[in-house]
Amino acid sequence: MKHNLSQGREIVAIPGPSIIPDRVLSAMHRAMPDIYEGDLTTVIDSVWAWLPEVVQTSGRVFVPIGNGHAAWEMALSNTLSRGDHVLVLNCGRFAAIWAEMAEFNGLTVEVMEAEEGFANEPSALEERLRADVDRKIAAVLTVHVDTATSVRNDVPALRQAIDAAGHPALFMVDCIASMGCERFEMDAWGVDVTIAASQKGMMTPPGLGLVWANEKALAAHESADLRTRYWDWTYRSEDGPYYLRFCGTPPVSHLFGLAEALAMMAEEGWEARWERHRVLADGVRAAVDAWSTPGGIGFIAQREDQRSDSVTSVTTGSIDAVELRRLCRQQMGVTLGLGIGSDESTSFRIGHMGHVNAPAILGVLGSIETALTSMGAPLGSSGVQAATAALSQ
Numbered sequence: 001m002k003h004n005l006s007q008g009r010e011i012v013a014i015p016g017p018s019i020i021p022d023r024v025l026s027a028m029h030r031a032m033p034d035i036y037e038g039d040l041t042t043v044i045d046s047v048w049a050w051l052p053e054v055v056q057t058s059g060r061v062f063v064p065i066g067n068g069h070a071a072w073e074m075a076l077s078n079t080l081s082r083g084d085h086v087l088v089l090n091c092g093r094f095a096a097i098w099a100e101m102a103e104f105n106g107l108t109v110e111v112m113e114a115e116e117g118f119a120n121e122p123s124a125l126e127e128r129l130r131a132d133v134d135r136k137i138a139a140v141l142t143v144h145v146d147t148a149t150s151v152r153n154d155v156p157a158l159r160q161a162i163d164a165a166g167h168p169a170l171f172m173v174d175c176i177a178s179m180g181c182e183r184f185e186m187d188a189w190g191v192d193v194t195i196a197a198s199q200k201g202m203m204t205p206p207g208l209g210l211v212w213a214n215e216k217a218l219a220a221h222e223s224a225d226l227r228t229r230y231w232d233w234t235y236r237s238e239d240g241p242y243y244l245r246f247c248g249t250p251p252v253s254h255l256f257g258l259a260e261a262l263a264m265m266a267e268e269g270w271e272a273r274w275e276r277h278r279v280l281a282d283g284v285r286a287a288v289d290a291w292s293t294p295g296g297i298g299f300i301a302q303r304e305d306q307r308s309d310s311v312t313s314v315t316t317g318s319i320d321a322v323e324l325r326r327l328c329r330q331q332m333g334v335t336l337g338l339g340i341g342s343d344e345s346t347s348f349r350i351g352h353m354g355h356v357n358a359p360a361i362l363g364v365l366g367s368i369e370t371a372l373t374s375m376g377a378p379l380g381s382s383g384v385q386a387a388t389a390a391l392s393q
């Protein structure tokens, strides 16, 4: 590419942090308020009223100041005891990192790997739990969407596997990459602990973890010995003064931002929001499919019905993904996600989560196609044309 076309509004198409709406940024841009009464307490009440609805639960919500890792730690430390056995279902990279944390924190960890490029098999889970005759496994940990492979697990099917084995383990699901983008029904799907964070589909800057717990998880909390004061659910009880919910000063600006993001989600409506993500993801998938060639572009997630609606991981074969990302960023103003898990020169990721619309996605796809064309990369056919055809349906 001879020309630099990057001056203009920068677009991030990484799987988090994602594009933050101007409404959210404006809501955050304000002087520090009284933290004991007034606007802030009203905003905290509204956030607490909305959050259970986001995952459709009658359980409780906790909001640690921190990223997704903080939410992971809060979930583990509040429900488990040193030496407890946890079974981790990994279908990429992220459940395995959670497993490393669990091990470091004193849990006994067993990881079940999915076949590469596929979701975790419910039947394998059922078989493993049936074999656990002494009921040693205290919790099953997994992700809804793995952000490295962009594979989506079938959460209700995993729950059914646990029930079919008649196993009492807690079921904890990391929805950091999918929350606010894909359907998730915590109570109906039988999830005991749900984990998310502010910076992906929730359209708020990084800095807030989100953890939802049902009755079963709250009961496990009573006897959990990994509890520490900072993360403790009891100490952060919503009946206490506001500062206890955050174990200290509230994350003021983030709360104003999250409240605005939740208002935007409520205005759009959940069904419409999930549908928008699905249709835009169909556009991305149509493009990747059109570009694909043997030895060139292809999907990392092997099964169509296991491809997430919030992120798409792409293998590039012989095409240099480092150069592709460099051209997109430096020459066109689009930041693509780094490939994780394999060599970064042979894969990349497209985030399509949260505040994204048709021009954002078509712009990203058009920029990728422009860069690929300028690199002389082998392409099956035009991804932009395929995406516009998909979106026009």
Ligand SMILES: *Cc1c(COP(=O)(O)O)cnc(C)c1O
Pocket (backbone or CB within 6 Å): 016, 067, 068, 069, 070, 094, 143, 145, 146, 147, 174, 175, 176, 177, 197, 206
């Ligand atoms: C992003 C992500 C994480 C890590 O979140 P941080 O905010 O970086 O700690 C964990 N799990 C999944 C599935 C993610 O997408």
